[in-house]
């Protein structure tokens with residue numbers, strides 16, 4: 001579904017992190033709804049290199065882009081020469097910046113700050129030179145365990161990932177003061193949906209529980225999961241927010257959630273209903289206590305007012321829509 005009137009004919013759009021979950025969904029949104037726009041993807045893709053927690057350093061995967069016909073560049077946003085080439089060879093109208101160390105449990109503070117914050121500054125400078133609108137991915141991780149509902153201005157990150165995203169927001173505010181381009185930071189809450197499979201163990205629990213259930217295993221939840229609540233948001237509403245952020249009433253930092261917290265237990269219950277199972281759950285101790293969010297719920301009042309964003313999916317509807325893809329992935333990738 002198209003979210004703006006403009007057909008974006010001959011507009012040049014850069015999507016960093018376009019081989020990842022959210023970036024690839026954005027790429028297909030443009031291909032399907034604005035076929036005359038020119039979309040360029042920049043992503044480092046996966047190399048097999050891992051972080052100290054054992055997870056991949058980057059999750060970009062070609063399979064997320066099967067069927068995408070635009071231009072694809074494999075490269076590192078930390079590579080200043082590459083950014084200079086982009087500056088000289090293109091003239092972007094919009095930059096969607098999704099590339100990041102997206103693993104919230106990564107411990108490498110040096111790499112996190114360099115990739116998430118310092119490279120973002122270079123991309124902001126590129127946006128200013130091209131007079132492009134910047135729409136970038138911030139995160140609900142900026143809030144840590146700040147009181148619910150989370151509001152912009154009351155942040156308390158409790159890991160370096162959240163810190164890096166909050167620092168991006170502070171930097172953006174400085175640019176908003178001194179530059180005339182439109183800059184919108186979107187604080188995504190917990191996103192789930194198609195093309196997240198290649199995030200491996202950092203993919204949403206919707207997908208992970210779905211695959212546990214399809215394998216006939218008892219879903220494994222942290223103890224007290226009926227009281228661990230998050231604002232889980234479906235990918236289609238994330239796309240809506242990004243596209244509406246192309247024409248904001250005002251530059252700024254906006255929450256992107258549903259405005260309703262749901263529990264991890266709810267996810268399992270809905271999945272079991274959709275998959276026709278009644279497996280008993282297994283409860284395990286939570287190893288992340290101290291850097292874990294126990295209750296998130298986005299206050300989306302300004303997002304609605306200034307971006308005209310309205311979440312459209314209840315979790316029941318979103319999981320119902322997602323289940324055939326969860327099954328396909330299980331058959332084609334997991335088994």
Ligand SMILES: NC(=O)c1ccc[n+]([C@@H]2O[C@H](COP(=O)([O-])OP(=O)(O)OC[C@H]3O[C@@H](n4cnc5c(N)ncnc54)[C@H](O)[C@@H]3O)[C@@H](O)[C@H]2O)c1
Pocket residue numbers: 016017018019020021022023042043044045046057058059060061075076077078097098099100101102115137138139140141187188189190191192199
């Ligand atoms: N998925 C969520 O729930 C969620 C929530 C809040 C914020 N975010 C943010 O949204 C953005 C997209 O997240 P995602 O879920 O699609 O994650 P993802 O890991 O699937 O996508 C990020 C992409 O960036 C690429 N990348 C990493 N380092 C790079 C580098 N140095 N140069 C170029 N490309 C690089 C990766 O290969 C990957 O394809 C990220 O900035 C993430 O921090 C995601």
